[in-house]
Amino acid sequence: MSREATNGVPCGARVLTLDTMNPNVRRVEYAVRGPIVQRAVQIEKELREGVKKPFTEVIKANIGDAHAMGQRPITFFRQVLALCSYPELLEDNKFPEDAKKRARRILDACGGHSLGAYSASQGIECIRQDVARYIERRDGGISSNPDNIYLSTGASDAIVTILKMLVCGEGRDRTGVMISIPQYPLYSAALADLGAVQISYYLEEESCWSLNVTELRRALNEAKQHCKPRVLCIINPGNPTGQVQSRQCIEDVIRFAKEEHLFLMADEVYQDNVYADGCKFHSFKKVLFEMGPEFSSKVEMASFHSTSKCYMGECGFRGGYMEVINMDPQVKAQLTKLVSVRLCPPVPGQALLDLVVNPPQPDEPSYSTFMKERKAVLADLAEKARLTEEIFNTVPGITCNPVQGAMYTFPRIALPQKAIDKAKEQGLVPDMFYCMRLLEEEGICLVPGSGFGQKEGTFHFRMTILPPTEKLKVVLQKIRDFHLKFTQEFS
């Protein structure tokens, strides 16, 4: 290795190594698909190869992946997608007329009447119009402009794009972005990748993971010492924490954002997933406009939605949109330019989004089946949310807030000091050690709370409530038994 190539690099050394790669990428972490999930995949492989385990299947409750958990697609959506994919089926009398009508409308808006053509980078125009009308209905008539709608590759894509627009400055002038702790790790990952400063504000576990403006102010004031806070991210209903924000709280947050001159990012992908009595989804846009022109004409905001959650759970299609509000027109032109580099979001995902925002109407043949399917999914999720809270709270050492919305529970687990010591011995954070043991012993894959952030000295895990009810009961029971055994072992 003593010879050197012409550019001073030792011969034989690779161009791209851990030491010479983008350091921001190295700092990226994404626990939802982290080491525990990789181990789960490995175990599945071992099971297939006949390795004996104390279980026969791995249950992956680590990610909000409804179809993978057995939820069936909405019939109408898939009929239209099949018609769009293979328009010869438009002649087939097996398909209902409303499905054909939707398919024709989508195809007419596609270049060459094909899903295979690129769309406008911002998304197909008539779909953006449908999204705007959907938002207007949702928000009690507050107007929405299709020019402010950008279709995206899932919500993640749009979230990262807006963060990218906002990041600038060096040193103490570097953009700071406020995110909740616990958070969905897309945010921390994107901030690491962009080299932005993460400003953590803590949700109050004691009051059902509520958001408190005093805490926002504390976090902001501390951050001002070392960065330039410019953005406030909110996830409502919450991921991983499942809380649903009250209207009052949203108003307080908006007031805070205005006072502190922050760009608001409202991640509202679980807007249909509200289960708890007395809870209701209020969109940030609606509250903003109800607060009067002093707010609605000033506060800059982006709101995100997706086809992956709610009652449809169509994650694989990577459909989504964002609405931008009060964005500087010159900045909007830059945003449009930026998204054009990737050409367009996947067109099948755009088509699917169109169906979500423009579902069958009462006078259409598919209406009753559609409503039945939609209601069944949501009722089922509500029941599973209730069940999860109930069962976890019977376990000594597990404390579980109500799952008011979204698709996850984030219970707190008491870990014996000996288990914490053992974990440290193995170089693992304690809740990772706990989750790994659960995976190896019971075949249940959860995500350790440390992957989302939690108050120092507390431990949690995130579990989806998506497994079918009977299986969910088994999972909860297994976690209960494991927790008791684990506690005993390390006491």
Add this chain to the structure above:
Amino acid sequence: MSREATNGVPCGARVLTLDTMNPNVRRVEYAVRGPIVQRAVQIEKELREGVKKPFTEVIKANIGDAHAMGQRPITFFRQVLALCSYPELLEDNKFPEDAKKRARRILDACGGHSLGAYSASQGIECIRQDVARYIERRDGGISSNPDNIYLSTGASDAIVTILKMLVCGEGRDRTGVMISIPQYPLYSAALADLGAVQISYYLEEESCWSLNVTELRRALNEAKQHCKPRVLCIINPGNPTGQVQSRQCIEDVIRFAKEEHLFLMADEVYQDNVYADGCKFHSFKKVLFEMGPEFSSKVEMASFHSTSKCYMGECGFRGGYMEVINMDPQVKAQLTKLVSVRLCPPVPGQALLDLVVNPPQPDEPSYSTFMKERKAVLADLAEKARLTEEIFNTVPGITCNPVQGAMYTFPRIALPQKAIDKAKEQGLVPDMFYCMRLLEEEGICLVPGSGFGQKEGTFHFRMTILPPTEKLKVVLQKIRDFHLKFTQEFS
């Protein structure tokens, strides 16, 4: 505006403005969907509103969007996609058995047998296996490992991801990336976004846009003064220039990359689009392995492919893959982590890619139709490539290299000094001025050569050869007439 908010920003000023946005994003340019295309969309709207124009439709020859230009999807592909979207159709005897078999195989590999489940972030395993087998067939048996295959959201996604992995350092240590001039502007856009240093090497227009290692060396040596060159990007067949690299040239490039310790990025999305007699597509991977272990075990490389081009032209599905070769295993783990943040590429696009790499076989019922459709598209493109060169070269002031491959022609246009002066008066680069005039007068939308880069003092435009033959003839004739008129006007 004299009052200040608590953080020192004038009240009323927006958080996000041109001055406070990410400066790298401002530097991004993407001519393929730039101002000229925005004007084209506006003109289309004006036409719909009844505004009188010297033409009745806008022909968008700015982008390689086959279906938008009337090319029909491959029947087999769309049958399988319809079956996957709405599996109830598997009971329908209208669909051929091989289409059903493919659909079942894809669905079996999806979580919950649904395209709506997330896949593994690297892509569905059995599809990655099919891709590896496809590469092996293409490269005469040189082995390909499915673990080295990453499915992606079109090729653009994978290209940007690899560039992102490679960028590091500050000042003179900042990563430099060699790209051809003319180039496909995804590259310059991604480099601006990532804040990497663009190192331009020029293709030789005089010898059919060939790549010359002497020029690579010149560009590299100059760049070493101000950055750290680490990456060499090649597009073969060329975009926008349509050249097909000889085997010898590829060998020279690989030798150069090894000597200079550069990571090779081979953009091979037009690998089926080779038309000229005596030209043949050679993959960089194949040549690398034929050069012996001294090269095949050393040179780090990523090769990119897509469902958007070739004979299928399925741009809207955003399918694609990359193969990485000799990548450090630790870096590969980082790459896998990075792509997991976006969860997975669109699953319908993955399914489509599977069909492209695993098409109907001679003993299957769909084979003959598939082959007929495939051959017809490619023969048609070959004819249009020939026609384009022939007609352009009859126009005084237009010089056109053979379109050996890909989907574009990049002819050189002689512009009179008076036109150049007029353009400058209007603050436009001269070929933008030319293309804007062509758009306003003839309704033909091309991309100015300046959007791809060109030698100082030369002018070009990029045009796709995709319009249907009869329409293409009209377009070529119109450009011819326009060019003569334009030349006369400014002489």
